[in-house]
Amino acid sequence: MEQIEQLDIKKKILKAAENLFMKYGVRSISMDDISRHLSVSKKTLYQHFADKEDIVSMTCQAHIETVANRFLEITKNAKNAIDELTKISICLKQNTEDTNPSLLFDLQKYHPKAWSVWLNHKNKFIRESVIRNLKQGIEEGHYRPELNVEIIAAMRLELVQLPFDDNAFPPSRFKMAEVQMQIFDHFVHGIVTEKGRKLYLKYKETLAKL
Structure with missing residues (x-):
């Protein structure tokens, strides 16, 4: 029972940290901030985690x-x-609506271990997912048959990170969720056939009504 309670506490800490990091960025949040947010002592945090x-x-x-x-x-x-x-695309919009634009920059510059986790996810899971979807779409006649899936997938991986670049999209001028959706929409229109375009617009219209 005690072990289960300890796991629950650890999950609560991780969830609270996630909410704070997503909203304010990683660099600006300290262990003190996390403990205050949870109303627990720093000692409790260090019982479950070595450091920030x-x-x-x-x-x-x-x-x-x-x-x-x-x-x-x-x-x-x-x-x-x-x-x-x-x-x-709906998931992407939901995931980025309340995400601080500095998040990936903070990980890359100050947290190499976490940055490595993201890069591994991007270069393996996301890459494989994009390539599989591209091949499927070509077979279905929804995507242009002349697409080089390796090149298009590599391009898409970089586009995933682009909205986090505050030099390209200063937060004072752009909302990241809108940037992400514009980039995604542009990407889709670049790969679809006329058949695929009509279906994409039909699905978008249906989802917009929900």
Whole structure:
């Protein structure tokens, strides 16, 4: 029973840290901030985590696993490649609406372990998902047959990170969720056939009414 309670406390700490990091960025949040947010002592935090780096990397891993599971569920239930893309776009919008633009920059500059977790997820899970979707879409006639899936997938991976670049999209001028959706929409229109475009617009219109 005590072990279960300890696991519950650890999960609560990770969830609280995730909410704070997503909203305010990683660098600006300290162990004191996390303990105050949870109304627990710093001693309690250090009973479960070695330091802030440990919390950041484990929070990053937990967040990525949650998002990956959502995407896998979408893939499993999607009617076709366009349906999958459309539903993934909704997830992207939800994930970035309240995300601090400095998040990835903070990880890259100050938390190499967590940054490595993100890079591994991006270069393996996301890359494989994009390539699989592209191949499926081409087979279905929804994507242009002349696409080089390796090149398009590599381009898409970089576009995922682009909205976090405050030099390209200063937070004072742009909302990251809107930037992400504009980039995603542009990407889709660049790969679809006329058949795929009509289906994509149909799905978007349906989802907009929900």
